[in-house]
Amino acid sequence: MKFIWGKKEFTLMIIPGANRQTVRIKLPHSSLYVVPSVIILVLTGFCVTIYLMNTTFHQTTSTMQQSFDGQERQLVDQITLKNNELEQLQNNLIDLSQQADEFKVKLEEIKKLEHVIQLMSETDGTSKKSGALPSGMASRPNPDVGGAEVPVTSQEVTTLVSSTKQDLTSLVGEINTVLVNLNASEVKLKEAEQLRTITPTLWPTVTHSITSGFGLRKDPFTLKPSMHAGIDLDGELNDAVYVTAAGKVIEAGYDDEHGNHIIVDHTRGLQTEYMHLNKMLVKRGESVTKGQQIGLMGTTGRSTGTHLHYEVHKNGVQIDPSPYLINDRKDDH
Structure with missing residues (x-):
């Protein structure tokens, strides 16, 4: 180029x-x-x-x-x-498991209470035996503990989740059973308390001296054999007379044979009668509570001296009051 x-x-x-x-x-x-x-x-x-x-x-x-x-x-x-959330969940799960164990202890205490209620409400003194406390349960809320720090594995967490779930499911079932039993026991206890209240188990007087029992005897006026339909309790003039069970006064009056007398109806076919009173402290139609003073001892009507003639009527029939004389008034109140 x-x-x-x-x-x-x-x-x-x-x-x-x-x-x-x-x-x-x-x-x-x-x-x-x-x-x-x-x-x-x-x-x-x-x-x-x-x-x-x-x-x-x-x-x-x-x-x-x-x-x-x-x-x-x-x-x-x-x-x-x-990781923090997972650790918190693991801690919450451990707390939940511990709470489930504590709840087991409380449930056993409830079962014991249920057992006591059943004993109180059962007339024959028998009831289903409740379970004992789980073995190995700590009696103190904050026991002394220790040991090396070992990381938690996923298998251990899974096992704890499964165990806690089973425990809680079982606890729910047991709680439902206990609640049903407690409700039934509460009904029985109320019935037992009501029955105790209306059953004439008290002595009607402070004195326990019986001068004439229930059954055949010589009539004190005619000296002929006659049926004594109650018991005579000795005492002083104007000694207190108490009603032996809760009920309603269906008669409070006077006649020549019974003198001043009171009849109380306790329902379920039971009635009690108090005769020869010097004074009556209640009126017909009045409700009375067990152990309440209803009159003063006297010798009115067909009587040879100061005493209380006491009768128990069951379904209209006069029966021996002696088996019902169980408690002093002070023992029942």
Whole structure:
């Protein structure tokens, strides 16, 4: 290649080799400046492009690194939070298991109470035996403990979850059974208390001296055999006379045979009668409580001296009061 300079232009000659035609290219003189400038501009643009791409790459890489670091920190925080939550759940599960054990102890105490109620309400003194306290249960709320710290395994947690679930399911069933039994026992206890209240088990007087018992005897006036339908209790004039069971006064009056007398109905076919009173302290239709004073001892009516004639009627038939004389008034109140 060879340049041939002219005034306003130059010729670019390309000699390819022997036996080949020479190529001549005429270029303006200004191209000597333009071409290098273009080349320089192209190279400059290329370099700028490479620089910008490199800068963008580094910025993108930095941004991605920052984003990755942020996501990594966020992931680590989430993992830490999940681990803390898992540890808290494990602690809650352990607490729940301990509470279930404590609840077992309370349930056994309730069973004991149920057993006592059943004993109180059963007339024959028999009831279903309740279970004993679980073995190995701590009697103190905060026992002294110790031991090495061993990490909890997932298998141990799973086992504890299963065991606690079974315990709670069993406890719910036992609680339902106990509640049913307690309700039944409460009904029986109320019935027993009501029966005790309306059953004439008290002595009607302070004295326990019986001057004439129930059954056949010689009549004190005619000296002929006669049926004594109650018992005579000795005492002094105006000694207190008490009703032997709760009920309602169905008669309070006077006649020549019974004198001042009171009849109290206790329901369930039981009635009691108090005769020869010097004074009556209740009226017909009045409700009385067990052990309440209802009159004063006297000798009115067909009587040879101061005493109380006391009768018990069952379904309209006069029966021996002696089996009912169980408690002193002070023992029952």
